[in-house]
Amino acid sequence: MVEFDDPGYIEERLTAAVKAAEEFRDKYRGKIASFGAKEVFEMYEALNDLELQFDGPISYSRLRYQADMNDEIASRLYDKFRNTYSSLMQAIAFMDLELGALLKEKPELVNDPILTEYRHSLEKIQRRTPHMLSEEEEHIIIAKDLNGVRAWSMLQGDWLASRTFDIEIDGEMKTLPYGEIIGLYEHPDRDLRKRAHEVVYEGLGKDHIVWASAMRSVFADHLTMVKVRKWESPMTQSFISNDVDEETIVALLNTMEKNVGVYQNYLRLKAKVMGLDKLGNWDIDAPLPNSPEKKYSWEESREIVVNAYSDFDSEVGKWIDEMYERRHIDGLVRNGKRSGAFCSTWHAGQSAYILQSFNGIMGDLFTQAHELGHAMHAYLGTRAQKPNNYEIGSCIAETGSIFGELLLAEKLLVKEGTKEEKQAVLAAILDGFGGAGYQVTTRVWFETMLYEALEKGKFLDGETISNFWLKAREKMYGDSVEWLPDMRWWWTMKLHFYIANYRYYNYPYVYAQLFVYAMYRLYKEQGKEFVPKLKALLAAGSSRSPRDLAAEIGFDVTTEEFWQKGIDQFSEFVKMFEKTL
């Protein structure tokens, strides 16, 4: 019998994976140009087989390390995993390039009935192809970018990580690195939160010449690439990689813009609950001062979360319970474990693994429900799709997880009796939506303003960039929040803005949030009739575009009317929050 946690065995399997991928490459590379539908189908099938065959050992070598980074064997396996992964990616890189060339010659292949299952994969390749340059040019760009435009985000990250900030805590002066001082933003002591923001942004603002220089260069580089790659606008690249279209995103963003008042109203109510005339920017994401410090045991958490999912659907409830029963959730707090939580799909096993550090506070229940929502997605998707059709893009990836949080909130609102408990539950979801929906929309507006300014030939120095940020912020918050003057430098710390070829990283968060709230609203309207619709959407994986997936269950994401449903649901929660006052 094979010992599956024998490191020697895992290493052997990883070596075998690379060998198999290289055999795959040798079999197909340079030959795709002459392929018909049947050969393309067989190639996809072979790739899926490879993935299923080695999914287990690859996941194991990655997850074991995340669970215990101090373990010597785990580190050894993780190192092997990283090398394996990079070899695998290199071995199959030819496929999309050659398929792109093939589809240019024979576009009719996309609609060939033999390839129905892989149609959307091919459509995605087809959409990228017109913007690709020659192989030689692509190689030069990759090589030059490495130490060129890609270096700015490294500079930004290193610069931020090497800053230190002096702050007085409990009468004692402390010098903290950036990663530590931001932990104070959610501290129950209001004055400390305020000072932490003051110290950080006053410090970051001093280097605005460096930050502006980096940001200007990354944005200007993107505009150059817009021309070179013949993208229609600075947003086109993001539409292609997120598998969405302009019509949809315009409708989404218009809906957010029309409803900033709903968010401002919530922020005013939150001020009231906190006993303030107005929130300071240091209060926006802060916990409520009277939050009950209730603790839940592992078993209690399991019962509440499983029931929340079972109320939605008994089959899903059974899978969620199975995740606990088979010990696929690693909740133990221990040294050497990766911080944060995540869920990893195990395709071959039609299941998933979750890592979290469970301390029993309400936030941990929400995290558990969130990650188990990813597991629900995995259970449905891996049963219905081959690996190639289960590569979920960022607009859809959070559908199960955010939906699961709402199912939990519903359960907790019934269960928890006191006013403070209800407020804490509602604030948890309202702040979540406020952050990922509204606050992120502000960043989309800001990003657009910067491209427009650059296109008009404006020079973006630190002050100019800050003024654009203030303009976007004003549009979102109106007069609902009081801002520290140095918050004008907020944009300096946001790494995403500095990452090359990662433009408009932001709106998928808004999409996900509003999409799920709309889905939840429809669930409340349609009841049990809605359940198979959501399950079908999750089971479809990445086999269709987000727009088509929604259309199949009767929703048109290109209309503001659809997105308004999401806002209506948010408003509903705000009203419930108001009632607790």
Ligand SMILES: [Zn+2]
């Ligand atoms: Zn998630």
